[in-house]
Amino acid sequence: MTASEQPGRQESARAGGDKLRIVVMGVSGCGKTTIGELVARGLGLPFLDGDSLHPVENVAKMAAGTPLTDEDRWPWLAIVGSELAAAGDGGLVLACSALRRSYRDAIRAQAPDTVFLHLHGSKEVLGARIEGRTGHFMPPSLLESQLATLEPLEADEAGIVVDIAAPVEAVVAAALTRLAGITAGRGSSVEAQPALPAQPVEPARPAASGDYPGARQSDVDLQSAPFSLDDAAVAWVESTLGSMTLEEKIGQLFINHNNDYSPQYLDGILGNYHVGGMRYRPGPSDAVQEHIRYAQAKSRVPLLIASNPEMGGAGSSDDGTFVCTHLQAGSHPDKSIARQMGQVAGVETAALGCNWAFAPIVDIHYNWRNTVISTRSFGNTPEIVVERAKEYFDGISESRTVCAIKHFPGDGIDERDQHVVTSYNTLGYEEWNRTYGHVYRELIGHGVQSIMIGHIGAPELSRHFRPGMTDKDILPATLSPELLLDLLRGELGFNGLILTDASQMLGLTQAMKRKDLVPATIAAGCDMFLFFRNPAEDFRYMMEGYKSGVITEHRLHNAVRRILALKATLGLHAVPREELVPPSEALAVIGSEAHHAVAAGIADKTVTLVKDTANNLPITPETHHRIRLYGVSGGSHFTRADPLAYLDIVKDELEQAGFEVHLFRTAEQREAAGETGVNFMSVISEEATGDYAEKYDAAFVFANVKGFAQEAAIRIKWSSPMAAEIPWYATEVPTVFVSLNQPNHLIDVPMVRTAIHAHAGTREAIRAAVDKIQGKSAFQGTFNENVFCDSFDTRL
Numbered sequence: 068m069t070a071s072e073q074p075g076r077q078e079s080a081r082a083g084g085d086k087l088r089i090v091v092m093g094v095s096g097c098g099k100t101t102i103g104e105l106v107a108r109g110l111g112l113p114f115l116d117g118d119s120l121h122p123v124e125n126v127a128k129m130a131a132g133t134p135l136t137d138e139d140r141w142p143w144l145a146i147v148g149s150e151l152a153a154a155g156d157g158g159l160v161l162a163c164s165a166l167r168r169s170y171r172d173a174i175r176a177q178a179p180d181t182v183f184l185h186l187h188g189s190k191e192v193l194g195a196r197i198e199g200r201t202g203h204f205m206p207p208s209l210l211e212s213q214l215a216t217l218e219p220l221e222a223d224e225a226g227i228v229v230d231i232a233a234p235v236e237a238v239v240a241a242a243l244t245r246l247a248g249i250t251a252g253r254g255s256s257v258e259a260q261p262a263l264p265a266q267p268v269e270p271a272r273p274a275a276s277g278d279y280p281g282a283r284q285s286d287v288d289l290q291s292a293p294f295s296l297d298d299a300a301v302a303w304v305e306s307t308l309g310s311m312t313l314e315e316k317i318g319q320l321f322i323n324h325n326n327d328y329s330p331q332y333l334d335g336i337l338g339n340y341h342v343g344g345m346r347y348r349p350g351p352s353d354a355v356q357e358h359i360r361y362a363q364a365k366s367r368v369p370l371l372i373a374s375n376p377e378m379g380g381a382g383s384s385d386d387g388t389f390v391c392t393h394l395q396a397g398s399h400p401d402k403s404i405a406r407q408m409g410q411v412a413g414v415e416t417a418a419l420g421c422n423w424a425f426a427p428i429v430d431i432h433y434n435w436r437n438t439v440i441s442t443r444s445f446g447n448t449p450e451i452v453v454e455r456a457k458e459y460f461d462g463i464s465e466s467r468t469v470c471a472i473k474h475f476p477g478d479g480i481d482e483r484d485q486h487v488v489t490s491y492n493t494l495g496y497e498e499w500n501r502t503y504g505h506v507y508r509e510l511i512g513h514g515v516q517s518i519m520i521g522h523i524g525a526p527e528l529s530r531h532f533r534p535g536m537t538d539k540d541i542l543p544a545t546l547s548p549e550l551l552l553d554l555l556r557g558e559l560g561f562n563g564l565i566l567t568d569a570s571q572m573l574g575l576t577q578a579m580k581r582k583d584l585v586p587a588t589i590a591a592g593c594d595m596f597l598f599f600r601n602p603a604e605d606f607r608y609m610m611e612g613y614k615s616g617v618i619t620e621h622r623l624h625n626a627v628r629r630i631l632a633l634k635a636t637l638g639l640h641a642v643p644r645e646e647l648v649p650p651s652e653a654l655a656v657i658g659s660e661a662h663h664a665v666a667a668g669i670a671d672k673t674v675t676l677v678k679d680t681a682n683n684l685p686i687t688p689e690t691h692h693r694i695r696l697y698g699v700s701g702g703s704h705f706t707r708a709d710p711l712a713y714l715d716i717v718k719d720e721l722e723q724a725g726f727e728v729h730l731f732r733t734a735e736q737r738e739a740a741g742e743t744g745v746n747f748m749s750v751i752s753e754e755a756t757g758d759y760a761e762k763y764d765a766a767f768v769f770a771n772v773k774g775f776a777q778e779a780a781i782r783i784k785w786s787s788p789m790a791a792e793i794p795w796y797a798t799e800v801p802t803v804f805v806s807l808n809q810p811n812h813l814i815d816v817p818m819v820r821t822a823i824h825a826h827a828g829t830r831e832a833i834r835a836a837v838d839k840i841q842g843k844s845a846f847q848g849t850f851n852e853n854v855f856c857d858s859f860d861t862r863l
Contacts, residue, residue, distance in 0.1 A: 087112065087158035088151045088178050089246070092165040093186035094213040096193040097231055098238070099162035102186060105239045107160035110246070117163030120146045133500050133508075134212050134558045136531075137169075144170055148177025166217045171224065183226030184242055190214060190291050192232055211292065211511065212560030287628050293516040293563045293636070300635040307368060307631055307640075308624065315367070316623060317609050319343035319630050320589060322373060322566065324598040328358045337365045340606050343595060343630045344371030344423065352384040352419060352657045359420035360648040368631070369639035369647060373423040373471075376463070377443060378827075379408050379666070380415030380657060387415050388662040391669045393428055394810060395826040397445035397455050398848045399672045405445070405455035407665050409462025415657045417466040420648035422637050425519060427459040429472045429506050435811050435853040436482035438774070438781040439490075442808060442826070444479060447851045449502050453509045460513060467637060472510055474521030474568060475555060476528060476544050477503035482780055485522040485574030489543050492523055496531040507559055516633060517564040518555065520545045520593060522574025528554060542578055551592030564629045566595040570605075581605075586612020590619075594626040663831065670835040674825050675848030677813070680863060681820035683765075683801040685842030688725030691764035691801065696721070697731045697792045699783055701774040710771070713807060713828040717769050720830070720837045729763065733786040747787035754791035759799045766796050767840075768819070771807040771828045783815040794819050805836055810854050813861035820863070824850060 087110065091103035100116050107114035125139050147163050151174065165171050165183065175181055194210060220226045227245040231238055289296045289304060296304065308316075318341025325333070325347040336342060347358055359372055374383040379390030388411055396405040405427075412424065429452055432444040445455040460470055474485075476499070481490035494502065507518075522543040530536050532549035544550045545567045555561050567575070567588050578584060581600065585608035588596055599605045612618045634640060639647065656662070676684075696718060700710035714730065721728050732740070734750045774781040785793055794802050797818045804819040806812050807828040816822075823846075825836040838844050855861045 086154055086156075086180075088154055088181045089158070089160045089184055090117075090147075090151070090165055090171075090174060090181055091160060091162045091184045091186060092171075092226075093188070093231075094164065094166065094193060094217055095210060097186040097188050098235065099164070099186060101235060102231075102238055102242065103160055103162040105235070106184070106242050106246070109239065109243045110157075110160065112157050112160050113155070115150060115159060115161045117143075117147050117161050120150065133504070134560075136496075136558075140170065141173060144173040145177065148174040148181075151178035151181055154178075164213070166213060168218045168221060168224075181225070182246075183220060183224060184246070185220055185226060185228045186231050186238070187219075187228050188231040190288075210560075211562065212558060214288075214291070215557065215560045215562070287625050287632065288562055289628065289632050291562055293514050294629075294632040296632060296635055300632075300640065303640045304628055304631040304635055308627055311627070313613075314610075315341045316627050317341075317606065317613060319368070319627050320594070320596050320609060320623075321599060321605070322346060322371070322595055322597050323602070324348070324569075325358065325362075328354055330361060333358070333362050333365060336602065337362065340599075340602055341367070342370070343368070343627075344373055346373040346375070346425075346598075349382060349384055352386050352654050353651065355384050356419050356648060356651065356654060363420070363647045364644060369634055369642075369644075371423045371630070371634060371637075372419075372421045373425055374416045374419070374421040375425045376412035376416050377426050377428060379411045380662065383412075383416045383421065384419060384657060386658045388658050388666060389827060389829045390662070390666045391673065392442040392826055393445050393455070394432075394442045395669065395673045396459070397451050398675055398824075398826070398850060400849070401672060402454055402458050404669050404672065405458035406462035407669065409459035410465060411662050411665055412459075413463035413466030413468050415662070417468060418649055418653040418656050422468055422639070423471065423517075423633075424463055424468050425471050425473065426463070427456045427470065427472060428474070429453075429456050429510060430474060430478040431502060431506065432851075432853060433479045434482050435814075435856050436780060437479055438482075438778075438809060438811070439484045439486075440478050441810055441853075447479075447853055449505045452506050456506070456510055457513050460510070460515060469516040469633060469637060471517040471519045471564075471566060472507075472515050473519035474523060475507065475518050476521070476523060476525045476550055477506070478521055478523060481523075484778065484780075485543075485568065486572045487574075487778065489574040489577055490521075490523050491541075492525045493527065494525075495527045499525070499528055504559070507555075507561075511559055511561050511563075515563065516636060517566060518561060519566050519568055519597075520551065521568050522572050522578075525550060543574055545575055545588050545593060546578055546584065546591050548591045556592065564594050564633050565592060567593050567597045569598050570596060571598060571600055582608045582611070585609050586617045589626060590617050590622060594629045666829065667831040667835070670825075670827070670829070670831040671844060671847070673848040674823065674832065674835045674839055674846060675850050676839070676846040677822040677824055677850055677854050678862065679821045681801070683803060683821040684840060686765050686801060686803065687841045688727075692725075692727050693762065693764045694721060694726045694728050695731060695763040695766045695796070695800075696728050697766065697768045699768060699770040699772060699785075699792065701772040701781065701784065710773075713771050713833070714769065716828070716830050716833050717767075717837075720834050721767070724837055724841060731792055733790070733792065735786060747790065750787075751789060751791045755795060759796055763796075763800055765800050766794070766802045768792070768794060768802070768804045768816070769807060769833075770804065770809075770812055772809055772812070781809065783812060803840060805840075807832065810850065811856050813854060814856035814858060817858065817860040817863065822854075824848065824854065 091099045104114045121143055229238055229242050289301045321342045322344040323336050323342045325345050347355055363370055376383050378392055380387030381389035390408045390411045396408050428443045430440045430444045431452055432440055432447045445452045477492050480492045483490045522545055524541045524543050526541045529541055529549050532553040585605050698711050698714040718728050734745050734747045737745050794816055802819050803821045804816050805823045805825050807825050810824055825832045839846050
């Protein structure tokens with residue numbers, strides 16, 4: 068319902084008649100109750116706190132940190148208006164937030180002569196007062212949301228504005244003085260005081276019905292969290308924006324994926340497209356650092372340099388330290404593991420010259436079949452995700468790094484991978500708020516600076532904000548203003564930077580033609596576009612979107628302001644260009660012994676015994692000397708790394724421990740080594756013989772199955788039908804299955820009675836697993852129910 072559709076809208080408010088009806092309005096913490104009571108006493112009128120009129124359901128939602136919806140508010144506002152209309156002799160002073168014009172219109176529908184006293188305060192003053200309160204059901208985390216919602220009094224509304232920065236006595240005195248005309252004459256008009264001009268509404272695509280409140284939230288407050296810029300930084304943002312050509316503004320919207328280390332390549336990207344940020348292609352740390360140094364030197368505006376430090380320093384450069392996975396950091400009671408991972412990630416990426424982490428991941432792993440985030444989520448409850456994500460954020464923030472949490476509105480419900488298909492978060496509005504919404508509110512309140520949007524549709528959330536949307540209208544969040552503006556900017560009050568996930572992913576590209584989707588992401592509420600497909604084409608599409616009006620100038624400028632503000636938050640505007648990238652000596656921390664010691668300590672804590680129902684453990688060289696070793700991988704994938712290279716480490720660690728290791732090779736591997744006359748049936752016949760237990764004392768299967776970003780789901784794929792490496796031998800000798808990646812393999816190997824999750828194919832994790840198999844150290848890791856894959860036989 069729009070403001071104009073609210074019944075009883077007054078084109079010119081009246082303050083008169085026999086009774087004085089005053090609403091003391093403002094956001095939480097402004098002092099509505101304290102000042103309202105004192106004003107009522109000064110006027111000789113009764114006072115009523117509008118919060119006392121809330122239904123119990125509303126109070127419960129606010130106490131849980133959940134913003135109220137308009138559907139929650141309309142009945143409450145009708146009660147507020149009725150109370151004012153029914154006021155006794157003289158009138159009534161009532162405290163009510165009344166943040167939107169439409170809310171005040173709803174009150175005036177019942178009591179047309181209501182006067183509004185707006186208690187206005189800066190964010191800093193309001194925040195300090197909320198922090199000092201106890202026993203109130205409005206938590207401080209909702210202040211951002213309320214400030215974003217606030218629509219100051221307009222010129223045609225009867226009301227006054229009083230600043231609350233002064234002592235309470237002075238605020239009350241000022242309010243009484245401004246209200247004196249009413250108390251004296253009961254017919255004199257009250258001064259209308261608009262506090263700030265209303266912000267224009269700019270929907271990116273037509274709403275299915277009703278108003279478009281979230282679009283109003285697209286404006287940025289540079290001096291509020293998460294930017295919190297001082298006057299000098301704000302001046303830099305505005306002066307830089309003012310000095311830009313249109314081409315430079317359009318270019319700032321792009322984050323380039325640097326596919327080439329040559330100066331000629333960078334000259335072309337920076338000179339032709341003026342990008343706002345980049346993510347390089349990982350390589351040796353010295354080459355990466357020099358690449359970043361050259362790019363910063365050539366860019367007129369300092370660059371945001373992104374990395375993907377989801378596992379520590381690994382993945383940011385070839386020699387970075389693999390500390391642990393997100394799941395690993397959530398698989399032990401010690402929450403500081405996540406902080407250590409963040410600390411190492413920050414130190415190593417900052418040494419390269421990076422300043423922006425596409426991490427932590429705040430998805431919740433509800434569906435065990437989902438392998439996109441199975442190791443990339445801290446766990447399967449919002450509580451563990453919130454706790455560990457905050458720890459990671461705090462750890463990486465010790466370096467000069469800002470974070471982009473991902474993937475809004477939340478992965479982990481669907482089992483598919485957005486790299487190859489659009490996936491969906493199908494939770495209803497209330498359930499989403501209790502789960503993913505809780506996570507995002509907590510991390511926004513914790514200070515996260517940017518949020519990456521997943522190519523994930525959310526049908527029930529979209530329909531909540533756009534009733535009547537059909538199935539074909541549901542788009543991925545990257546193209547959905549109802550999710551970006553109404554929900555993320557509006558209800559969640561996020562003031563930071565919003566960026567898309569990689570734009571080549573099919574989860575986005577299947578939605579519409581490229582020329583349409585490129586500008587549509589910005590129009591819908593994203594501020595930055597992740598990766599060109601073809602630089603010249605995508606830049607042209609974005610420019611055409613601006614010139615055709617798909618992207619308004621207002622939307623473009625707000626996006627660029629946020630991009631520049633994120634750079635100013637990092638202090639990039641105040642650092643000499645030659646100091647934006649550390650000297651080459653800083654690279655000594657990358658892959659250091661100290662960081663590998665951190666990884667070893669975490670591995671010792673997190674290697675997890677999922678089950679040992681046959682009591683096979685411990686297995687030692689003294690009790691089970693001859694080991695048959697099998698390796699299972701997902702085959703070669705896009706990184707082109709040898710998928711079975713980890714077996715060399717496993718074999719080495721087992722032999723160092725004193726085992727005699729017999730490595731199994733498939734028919735394909737044997738043929739590749741030059742053997743002839745071998746096929747999968749001959750290997751089965753040769754391997755599965757009655758004397759197996761005479762040749763081997765135990766069997767170890769080490770699985771390192773990945774396949775990320777190439778498949779919609781990942782399961783074990785054996786080398787052939789009835790393959791000889793499938794654990795048929797679990798009935799012959801003690802068999803131990805060790806996963807070095809996915810936690811859900813028991814669905815494919817339920818016959819094994821001893822299962823271990825070591826989390827990673829690193830030497831540290833493999834060594835810790837081998838030690839624990841022998842009983843040299845205790846298993847300390849924990850696991851959640853996803854490991855049993857909703858099947859009874861996996862527990863046997």
